[in-house]
Amino acid sequence: MHVYVVIMAGGKGERLWPLSxxxxxxxxxxxxxDKSLLRATFDRTVQLTKPEYVYVVTNEQIADTVRKQxxxxxxxxxLAEPVGRNTAPCIAYAAASISLKDPxxxxxxxxxxxxISNEDEFFRAVRFGIDSLTEHPELLxxxxxxxxxxxxxxxxxxxxxxxxxxKGFELHLVNRFxxxxxxxxxxxxxxxxxxxxxxxxLWRVDTILHEFKELMPGxxxxxxxxxxxxxxxxxxxxxxxxxxxxxxxxxxxxxKTRHAATxxxxxxxxxxxxxxxxxxxxxxxxSGNVISGDVIMEExxxxxxxSTLKKIVVIGVEDLVVVEGESEILxxxxxxxQELSLVMKRMKT
Numbered sequence: 527m528h529v530y531v532v533i534m535a536g537g538k539g540e541r542l543w544p545l546s547x548x549x550x551x552x553x554x555x556x557x558x559x560d561k562s563l564l565r566a567t568f569d570r571t572v573q574l575t576k577p578e579y580v581y582v583v584t585n586e587q588i589a590d591t592v593r594k595q596x597x598x599x600x601x602x603x604x605l606a607e608p609v610g611r612n613t614a615p616c617i618a619y620a621a622a623s624i625s626l627k628d629p630x631x632x633x634x635x636x637x638x639x640x641x642i643s644n645e646d647e648f649f650r651a652v653r654f655g656i657d658s659l660t661e662h663p664e665l666l667x668x669x670x671x672x673x674x675x676x677x678x679x680x681x682x683x684x685x686x687x688x689x690x691x692x693k694g695f696e697l698h699l700v701n702r703f704x705x706x707x708x709x710x711x712x713x714x715x716x717x718x719x720x721x722x723x724x725x726x727x728l729w730r731v732d733t734i735l736h737e738f739k740e741l742m743p744g745x746x747x748x749x750x751x752x753x754x755x756x757x758x759x760x761x762x763x764x765x766x767x768x769x770x771x772x773x774x775x776x777x778x779x780x781x782k783t784r785h786a787a788t789x790x791x792x793x794x795x796x797x798x799x800x801x802x803x804x805x806x807x808x809x810x811x812x813s814g815n816v817i818s819g820d821v822i823m824e825e826x827x828x829x830x831x832x833s834t835l836k837k838i839v840v841i842g843v844e845d846l847v848v849v850e851g852e853s854e855i856l857x858x859x860x861x862x863x864q865e866l867s868l869v870m871k872r873m874k875t
Contacts, residue, residue: 529575529656530631530731532620535564535584535592535638536607540870541800541863544851545832553638554591557798558808564638565595570645571636572598574652581605581623582638583616608764613725614778615770618738618745619763622753625731632656633734635727641807643794651791654695655728662689662787666737666780667697667728670721670788671795676712679799679864681705681723681776683788684715700786703776721790723776724797734779741782745770801847801856801863805830819850830860 539552546552553564561569564582572580577598582605584592589606593599605619617635624631634652642648655667670683685698703723704715738746748769755762780786796807805816805828815823819833824841831838832849840848847863849856858866 527630527632527656527660527730528579528628530624530628530633531571531575531580532617532624532633532635533564533567533571533580533582533638534613534616534635535567535582535588536610536616537637537639538610539639541866542798542804543866543870544854544856545834545849547851548587551588552798554588554595557804558641562595563640563798564592567636567638567640568596568599570642570648571634573645573649574634578603581620583607583620585610606763608767611767611770611772613775614742614745614773615767617727617734617775618749618770619752619766621731621734621738622749622756625735626753626756629732631731632659633727633729633731637725637797639798640724641794641796641798643796645793647791647793648795650693651695651789651793652728654693655697655789657692658690658697658787659728659730662697663730664733664785665689665697665729665787666733666783666785667787667789668700668780669724669726669728670790671724672790672792673716673720673722676709676716677722678706678709678712679803680797682707682712682715682720683723684718684720685788685790689787695789695791698788698790700780700788703781703786721788722795724795725776727775733785737779737783737785742773742778745778799864800866801830801849801858802860805847805860828860 535553539546542552554562556562580599581603586606593604682704684701686701687699688696690697748766752766808816810816813827815829817831820837821831821833822839826840826843828845830847834850845860847858847860
């Protein structure tokens with residue numbers, strides 16, 4: 527079985543505003559290294575397969591930039607969405623495209639905006655999952671991160687019966703998925719042995735297409751029409767995205783299927799979902815401040831401060847986020863940086 531890597535790179539990264547914006551979302555930013563998050567994801571996952579087996583689903587606005595950042599990926603493998611419709615249509619589009627080339631393919635799906643510090647352990651977990659699909663081709667596998675703290679910014683996975691055990695890993699059937707909780711519920715999930723939902727998936731392309739047919743028949747009908755247009759040499763991608771409703775793969779498939787499975791793993795995973803998360807991930811000074819650009823700190827600690835063009839001076843404050851973008855400035859407590867997405871929605875109305 528050939529392994530096809532699918533990198534989901536269509537997000538807007540609104541919770542890293544104002545540095546992340548529509549024309550330059552966070553997956554195109556370099557945070558803590560000389561590589562963009564997208565490039566780092568490609569360099570990591572391409573070790574699982576050949577560049578011609580890598581697909582990137584992104585949006586039309588940044589598709590040209592994605593092509594420039596990933597010249598090794600064939601142009602036809604950069605799938606540009608005319609409009610964002612969440613992860614289920616994104617994955618359906620990729621599955622339809624891959625199935626035309628290789629109906630027996632395995633899909634390994636990864637977001638483009640995550641950091642992984644222990645890549646060797648990451649590869650071991652992924653390869654264990656891929657090997658497990660030989661014995662259990664019906665399973666939809668998600669990687670579950672073993673948590674080290676209660677976290678309200680992630681969904682949770684409740685692992686159940688062990689169906690495969692090998693090489694230090696276990697593949698569990700999933701009892702259920704939990705949405706992002708309040709802190710008290712997050713503590714409870716931690717005590718129950720639940721895992722963080724990292725949004726990374728492994729499955730056969732024919733299996734996921736069958737699940738779309740069974741669980742999302744409307745989208746599957748539209749996907750069949752899209753696939754037929756691809757066979758005819760003219761992709762009706764705009765028609766597909768005009769018709770499908772926005773829905774995540776978790777809501778649409780994973781929470782409904784009888785075949786969800788998970789691999790508990792620890793490989794230094796971090797989801798850069800907020801400025802507070804950036805502060806937890808990147809190297810800090812002796813006072814716990816994470817800074818970038820022209821910044822002067824005086825008697826301040828545990829702050830996240832990013833400057834792009836102007837000098838920022840911070841005096842006598844703690845636990846703040848201060849970010850200067852191209853034309854806007856963000857200031858908020860670190861523990862409220864998750865609320866930025868709500869503010870962004872109000873700014874659009």
